[in-house]
Amino acid sequence: MAYSFPEEVLEYVFAFLSSDKDRNAVSLVCKSWYEIERWCRRRIFIGNCYAVSPQIVIRRFPEVSAVKIKGKPHFADFNLVPEGWGAYLYPWISAMARSYPWLEEIKLKRMVVTDESLELISKSFKNFKVLVLSSCEGFTTDGLASIAANCRNLRELDLKESEVEDLSGHWLSHFPDNFTSLVSLNMSCLGSEVSFSALERLVSRCPNLKTLRLNRAVPIEKLPSLLRRAPQLVEFGTGAYSAEIRTDIFSNLVEAFSGCKHLKSLSGFWDVVPAYLPAMYNVCSRITSLNLSYATVQSPDLVELISQCPNLKCLWVLDYIEDAGLKALSSYCKDLQELRVFPSDPYGAEPNVSLTEQGLVTVSAGCPKLQSVLYFCRQMSNAALIAIARNRPNLIRFRLCIIEPQAPDYLTLEPLDTGFGAIVEHCKQLRRLSLSGLLTDRVFEYIGTHAKKLEMLSIAFAGDSDLGLHYVLSGCESLRKLEIRDCPFGDKALLANAAKLETMRSLWMSSCSVSYGACKLLGQKMPRLNVEVIDERGPPDSRPETCPVEKLYVYRTVAGPRVDKPDFVWTMDEDAALRLS
Amino acid sequence: MTEVDSDIIKPEMMKSYVWLQTSDGSIQQVEQEVAIFCPFICHEIHSGMGSSKNYPITLPPRVNPPMLSLIFDYCRFHQVPGHSNKERNLQLKPLVDLTSRALARVIEGRSPEEIREIFHLPDDLTEEEKLEPIKNTMDDPRIRLLNRLYARKRKELQERERLKYAEVEEEHVDDRSVDDPLVIYQWRKWSSSIMLFLHVLDFCCLSFRNSKEARTSKTKKKNRRRKEHQKNAPLNCTSTSNSTSSSSNAVDLNNKDSNVLNSEFRDALVRGNFLPSLGKTSKLLDIEDDRFAGEDEFDDDDGDLDDDIDPAIKEKIDREVEDFARRLNSDWPERMQEILSLGQERRTLPVSINGNGSLRGFMLLPHPRLHKAQPLAPQCDDDVILPSSTTSFCATVAVPTVITLCLLV
Numbered sequence: 001m002a003y004s005f006p007e008e009v010l011e012y013v014f015a016f017l018s019s020d021k022d023r024n025a026v027s028l029v030c031k032s033w034y035e036i037e038r039w040c041r042r043r044i045f046i047g048n049c050y051a052v053s054p055q056i057v058i059r060r061f062p063e064v065s066a067v068k069i070k071g072k073p074h075f076a077d078f079n080l081v082p083e084g085w086g087a088y089l090y091p092w093i094s095a096m097a098r099s100y101p102w103l104e105e106i107k108l109k110r111m112v113v114t115d116e117s118l119e120l121i122s123k124s125f126k127n128f129k130v131l132v133l134s135s136c137e138g139f140t141t142d143g144l145a146s147i148a149a150n151c152r153n154l155r156e157l158d159l160k161e162s163e164v165e166d167l168s169g170h171w172l173s174h175f176p177d178n179f180t181s182l183v184s185l186n187m188s189c190l191g192s193e194v195s196f197s198a199l200e201r202l203v204s205r206c207p208n209l210k211t212l213r214l215n216r217a218v219p220i221e222k223l224p225s226l227l228r229r230a231p232q233l234v235e236f237g238t239g240a241y242s243a244e245i246r247t248d249i250f251s252n253l254v255e256a257f258s259g260c261k262h263l264k265s266l267s268g269f270w271d272v273v274p275a276y277l278p279a280m281y282n283v284c285s286r287i288t289s290l291n292l293s294y295a296t297v298q299s300p301d302l303v304e305l306i307s308q309c310p311n312l313k314c315l316w317v318l319d320y321i322e323d324a325g326l327k328a329l330s331s332y333c334k335d336l337q338e339l340r341v342f343p344s345d346p347y348g349a350e351p352n353v354s355l356t357e358q359g360l361v362t363v364s365a366g367c368p369k370l371q372s373v374l375y376f377c378r379q380m381s382n383a384a385l386i387a388i389a390r391n392r393p394n395l396i397r398f399r400l401c402i403i404e405p406q407a408p409d410y411l412t413l414e415p416l417d418t419g420f421g422a423i424v425e426h427c428k429q430l431r432r433l434s435l436s437g438l439l440t441d442r443v444f445e446y447i448g449t450h451a452k453k454l455e456m457l458s459i460a461f462a463g464d465s466d467l468g469l470h471y472v473l474s475g476c477e478s479l480r481k482l483e484i485r486d487c488p489f490g491d492k493a494l495l496a497n498a499a500k501l502e503t504m505r506s507l508w509m510s511s512c513s514v515s516y517g518a519c520k521l522l523g524q525k526m527p528r529l530n531v532e533v534i535d536e537r538g539p540p541d542s543r544p545e546t547c548p549v550e551k552l553y554v555y556r557t558v559a560g561p562r563v564d565k566p567d568f569v570w571t572m573d574e575d576a577a578l579r580l581s
Numbered sequence: 582m583t584e585v586d587s588d589i590i591k592p593e594m595m596k597s598y599v600w601l602q603t604s605d606g607s608i609q610q611v612e613q614e615v616a617i618f619c620p621f622i623c624h625e626i627h628s629g630m631g632s633s634k635n636y637p638i639t640l641p642p643r644v645n646p647p648m649l650s651l652i653f654d655y656c657r658f659h660q661v662p663g664h665s666n667k668e669r670n671l672q673l674k675p676l677v678d679l680t681s682r683a684l685a686r687v688i689e690g691r692s693p694e695e696i697r698e699i700f701h702l703p704d705d706l707t708e709e710e711k712l713e714p715i716k717n718t719m720d721d722p723r724i725r726l727l728n729r730l731y732a733r734k735r736k737e738l739q740e741r742e743r744l745k746y747a748e749v750e751e752e753h754v755d756d757r758s759v760d761d762p763l764v765i766y767q768w769r770k771w772s773s774s775i776m777l778f779l780h781v782l783d784f785c786c787l788s789f790r791n792s793k794e795a796r797t798s799k800t801k802k803k804n805r806r807r808k809e810h811q812k813n814a815p816l817n818c819t820s821t822s823n824s825t826s827s828s829s830n831a832v833d834l835n836n837k838d839s840n841v842l843n844s845e846f847r848d849a850l851v852r853g854n855f856l857p858s859l860g861k862t863s864k865l866l867d868i869e870d871d872r873f874a875g876e877d878e879f880d881d882d883d884g885d886l887d888d889d890i891d892p893a894i895k896e897k898i899d900r901e902v903e904d905f906a907r908r909l910n911s912d913w914p915e916r917m918q919e920i921l922s923l924g925q926e927r928r929t930l931p932v933s934i935n936g937n938g939s940l941r942g943f944m945l946l947p948h949p950r951l952h953k954a955q956p957l958a959p960q961c962d963d964d965v966i967l968p969s970s971t972t973s974f975c976a977t978v979a980v981p982t983v984i985t986l987c988l989l990v
Contacts, residue, residue: 016685
C-alpha cells in the first residue's frame with residue numbers, strides 16, 4: 001500500500017505541508033515517515049532554546065535552511081528575569097555553522113546575541129538571507145557592521161525592539177557598493193545617526209526594498225529623498241516626525257508620499273508635529289497597518305488621521321486616542337482586526353486622559369472583525385467585559401491591563417470574575433488571555449471550564465488559593481504557556497498537576513507561595529522537566545525548605561539541566577536534591 | 582488506446598504509436614507524441630524499444646492501467662507539439678503539484694492516528710519516540726538496527742496478511758454495499774482517489790527519477806543520506822527478501838549492501854559481547870548525551886502486531902531478538918560504569934539504579950515488548966524502499982477502516 005511508495009513521492013507531498021503542527025503529526029505516523037520527514041524539513045521552530053540542544057536538532061534535521069528560536073520567558077519584558085539568566089545564542093551558531101553551511105534564515109526572540117555570534121553568522125553561512133532579532137540584547141553596532149559587510153545575499157535585517165549598544169551609525173556604511181539584495185531593513189530601535197548619504201545610496205541601489213523602518217535620528221526633511229528613491233515601498237517607518245512648520249517641507253512630503261502607490265504600513269512618528277500628519281493623507285486609503293505608539297498626538301489629530309484609513313486592519317496607538325477617538329475608529333475602520341492601546345503615563349497617580357472601558361466596548365461593538373486586543377486602562381467593569389464578550393465572540397487574543405493592581409469593578413466594587421468569565425465563555429476560540437483587576441479563585445474556575453483553546457495565560461495579583469491554579473492546570477486542555485506573578489498559589493496545585501507541566505512549554509511563577517521543598521520534589525519526580533529556582537537572595541538551602549522561592553521557571557526539555565546557569569539559578573533534580581539536602 | 586480505437590481515428594493513421602506493456606500483461610498502443618511525456622518511455626524509445634507489438638516497453642510493476650490512461654489523457658490535453666524532453670518534464674510537473682497538493686490537503690490538520698488510518702500505515706514508533714518526537718533515539722547503531730529490524734519485519738508481515746486476505750476483504754466490501762450503498766460509494770471514492778493520487782504521483786516520480794536532471798540531484802541526496810547512515814550506523818542493512826525492484830539503481834544498491842549487512846550484523850553481535858574499548862569512549866559519551874534526558878528506549882505499548890505467523894519462524898525470531906537484546910542489555914551497565922570511571926578499572930560493579938543518583942539519565946533497557954512475538958528481519962535503508970509488486974494494485978481497505986473513512990468523509 002502507501003508505504004511501499006518510494007520516499008520521493010512522500011517528499012513531494014510533505015513539501016506542501018508548511019505548518020509545524022502538520023509536520024510534527026506526519027513525523028509521528030510511523031518510522032518511515034519520521035525518517036522521510038526529518039530529511040525534508042527545512043524550517044525549524046524552537047519555542048524554548050533550553051528544551052532541546054543544538055546537537056539534537058542538528059542530528060535529527062540534517063538539512064535545515066531556516067531557524068526560529070525563542071529564549072527568555074515572556075516576563076523578561078517586564079524585567080522579572082534577572083540579567084545573566086541565559087538564552088545565549090552562541091552555542092547554537094557555533095553548532096549550526098558546522099552543520100548547516102547553507103542556512104538562510106535566523107529569527108530570534110529574547111536571546112542574548114553577541115557581536116561574536118553576529119560575526120560568526122556573517123562568515124559561516126554563504127547564502128545567508130534573513131536576520132530578525134526581536135527583543136534581543138547583548139550586541140553592538142559593530143556586530144551589525146559584520147553582517148552588513150559579509151552577507152552578500154542579505155535580504156532582511158530586522159532589529160525589532162532589540163537593545164543594541166549603539167557605538168556609532170557607521171555600521172550602515174559597511175554594506176558594499178555592489179550589495180543590492182536588500183528587501184527589508186528595520187533599524188528603528190537604534191539611537192545613533194547613520195550616514196544619510198550611505199542610506200540614500202543603499203536605498204537607491206536596492207530595487208526590491210519593500211520595508212524600511214528608520215530610526216528616530218532621521219529628520220523629517222530627509223524623508224522625501226528616501227521615499228523618492230523607493231516608490232515600491234510597502235512598509236515605511238519615519239524618524240522623528242517634527243520640524244518647524246514650513247510649506248516646502250510639507251509639499252515635498254506630500255509629493256514623496258504620493259509617489260508611493262504600494263504603501264500599506266506606517267510606523268515611527270516620534271515627536272509628532274500634528275501639522276505634518278496630513279502630508280500622508282493621500283496614502284492613507286491603502287493603509288492597513290498603523291503604529292502610532294510613539295506618537296504623542298492628541299485625540300482630534302488622531303481621529304483626523306484615522307478617518308482617512310478605511311482599510312485599517314491593525315492599529316497601535318497611545319491612550320491619547322481616548323474614548324472619543326475609539327468611537328471614531330469603530331465607525332471609520334470596519335476592517336479592524338487588531339487594536340493595541342498603550343498607556344502614555346502609566347505611573348501617574350491620576351488619569352491624564354479620558355480613556356475608559358467605554359472605548360473598548362465601542363470598538364468591540366463597531367468592528368466585527370476585531371480579534372486581537374491589548375488594552376491599558378484605569379477602570380473596568382463586569383458589565384463592560386460582558387458586553388465585549390457578547391459583541392466579539394470571535395476574539396482570539398484578549399489582554400487587559402488595568403493599571404492599578406487588584407482594581408475591582410469600579411461600578412459595583414466586586415471582583416471582575418464574572419466579566420472575564422463571560423470572555424472565556426463566549427470567545428470559544430480564545431488563544432491568549434491576560435488578566436488584571438480584582439480576581440478571586442472563581443475566575444479560574446470559569447477559565448478552567450470554558451477556555452479549552454487557551455494556549456497562553458498571564459496572571460498577576462489574582463486568586464485566593466491553590467484552587468485557582470488547580471482549576472487552570474486541570475481544565476485548560478490547550479495550555480502551553482502559563483506565567484504568574486504575585487499570586488497566592490502554592491505547592492499543592494503545582495504538585496497535583498505535575499504531569500500537566502510536561503504537556504506545556506513552560507510555567508513561570510514569581511512572588512508566589514511555592515516552597516523550595518516542593519520545587520525539589522517536582523524536580524525529582526519529573527525528570528523531563530527543568531525546574532529552575534531563580535533566587536537572588538542566595539542558595540535556597542540556606543533557608544528552610546518551607547520558605548517560598550523568589551522565582552520558579554519550569555519547562556519541559558529533552559536536553560537535561562542546562563550547563564550555562566548563573567549563580568542565582570538552581571535546577572531541581574535528583575542530584576540537587578541529594579547535594580543540597 | 583487499443584488497436585480498435587486507433588482504427589476509428591482514421592485521419593491520424595500517419596501518427597506513430599508506441600507499444601507499452603503494463604504489469605498485468607496487457608499491451609497497448611499510445612500515440613508517440615503523448616507517450617514521450619514520460620521520460621522513462623522516451624528513454625526506452627531511444628533504446629529502440631516499443632516500436633512494435635513484439636517489443637513493447639515494459640512499464641514498472643506499480644504502474645496500473647487505469648492510472649496510466651488518466652495520465653495520458655492529461656498529457657493529451659496539455660500537449661503542445663515539438664517540445665523537448667526538459668519541457669515535457671515541466672509539463673508533468675503541474676500534475677505532480679496537483680496530486681501532491683491534494684494529498685497534502687488530506688494530511689493537513691489531521692492527527693497521526695488519522696493519517697495512519699487513511700494511508701494504512703504501521704504504528705511502529707515506540708511510545709518514547711511518540712512522546713518526544715524531537716528526540717533522536719537513533720544514535721546507537723545497535724539500537725537503530727534493532728528498530729529497523731522490527732519495522733521491516735512488521736511491514737513484511739502486513740504485506741503477507743494483505744495478500745492472504747485481499748479477496749476476503751473484497752467480499753466484505755461487497756456485503757456492505759448491499760446494506761448501505763451511499764456509505765460504500767463514499768469511502769470508495771475517497772480511498773480510490775487517494776490511491777489514484779498516490780499512483781499518479783508515483784508514476785511522475787518514476788519519470789523524474791529516470792530523467793537525467795532528476796538523477797543527478799536525487800543521487801546526490803541519496804549519496805549524502807547513504808554517507809550519513811554509514812557514518813552513524815556502520816550496520817547498514819538491506820532487505821534480503823525484497824520484491825522485484827523497478828529501477829535498476831535500486832537493485833544495484835540492494836545487492837551491494839546485502840553482503841555488507843550480513844557481515845556487519847555479525848560484527849555487531851560479536852562486538853556486543855566485549856567491553857567497549859577506550860577508543861570508543863568518546864563516541865559513547867556522544868550517545869550518552871541522548872540518554873541524558875531519561876528516555877526509555879524500548880518502552881512502548883505497541884501491541885497491535887498480529888501474531889499470525891508460522892510458529893517455527895516465530896520461535897526463531899523470538900530467540901534472535903532475545904539474544905540480541907540480551908547482548909545489548911548486558912552491555913549497558915558496563916558501559917555506564919565505563920563512563921563514570923572514565924579510564925579506570927573496567928570491572929562490573931553491582932549497579933543500583935534507584936539509590937545512586939549519579940546514574941540518573943543513564944538507561945537500562947527494559948523491554949517488555951521483546952518477550953512478545955516480534956518480527957526480526959533485515960531492512961533496507963529508507964532511500965531504497967521498493968514497492969512490492971503485488972500490493973500496489975489493491976485498493977482494498979479493511980472493514981474497520983471503512984467506518985473510519987466514512988466518518989472522515
